[in-house]
Amino acid sequence: MQILDSYIPVLGVLKRKETDFLNLIRSRKDVLLFEITPENRNIMSGVIFDELLKITSFESGNHHLDAESYEETARKVFAPVYSLIAEQIKEKTNITAGLCLDVGAGTGHLGIALAKITELNVCLLDCSREMLAIAGKNIVAAGLQDRVHTLWGNVYNLPQQDGTVDLVISRGSLYFWADKKCALKEIFRVLSPGGMAYVGGGFGSPELKRKIDAQMQARDGCWEKNMNKRVRATENLDYKQLLADLDGLNLEIINDEANMWLLMRKNINYQAGTACAE
Ligand SMILES: C[S@@+](CC[C@H](N)C(=O)[O-])C[C@H]1O[C@@H](n2cnc3c(N)ncnc32)[C@H](O)[C@@H]1O
DSSP states (O other): OTTTTSSSOOOOOOOSSOOHHHHHHHHOTTOOOOOOOTTTHHHHHHHHHHHHHHHHOTTTOOSSOOHHHHHHHIIIIIHHHHHHHHHHHHHHHOOOSSEEEEETOTTSHHHHHHHHHSOOEEEEEESOHHHHHHHHHHHHHTTOTTTEEEEEOOGGGOSSOTTOEEEEEEESOGGGOSOHHHHHHHHHHHEEEEEEEEEEEEOSSHHHHHHHHHHHHHHOTTHHHHHHHHHHHHHTOOHHHHTTTOTTEEEEEEEOSSEEEEEEEEOTTOOTTSSOOO
């Protein structure tokens, strides 16, 4: 117990059986339990790794975003980015009806902006309940309760059935995914044949990026350093190589001064079960 009471993170395995000692560990508020089953064991490494990153990222505190302050920044600084990127997604994918899944939706601004200019039903998915609570209020404020809703979940284990999502969007979340290959394969799994995913991050235009960088640097002196660190950690990734074994995937990479997007399209003739399983 001494080590559990310390600040040192502990990763351990608990047997299923009930003993006073094991129950005491299970009941602690600071213990996070993951159930590993034959069905989920391939994806759980990513989920657990991400949780460990959140706990151990003492240096920047970057992996754990505080929902209230994120929302404040989204409203005061990022606001113009969402409508611009929503327009870009609409133009690039041409998907304006059906089901859209916003993965790592945070407080919901991108999904909401896209719902406003399309007829899409939008599911705002995030692993943070705090972010989703704020997203729920933003949906109501936009009067979009009939077409936009929130869903708690994790990119490594999306709740959607295979081939059921017309459009996946995701801004700024990829940088937090420890196992990008597993996450992107999961996104591909839920795409319908002919469906598309627009996943990555960015600020829409170089002008907007410059303006936001300056505003953010003034608010948080570590902004550029942390931003660069996160982007650097992914910039050398060869996504084509990473996803080379996904049959039926057409991948375009948009990488400019202000954005990095993976534009994934699932072949219209894709037959479920022919690819993607490891
Ligand atoms: C930088 S925020 C971006 C929020 C929103 N997309 C936006 O553009 O304002 C990243 C979001 O990804 C979420 N996230 C990180 N890892 C995730 C995972 N494994 N599954 C689902 N969401 C995740 C975080 O909780 C956070 O809300």
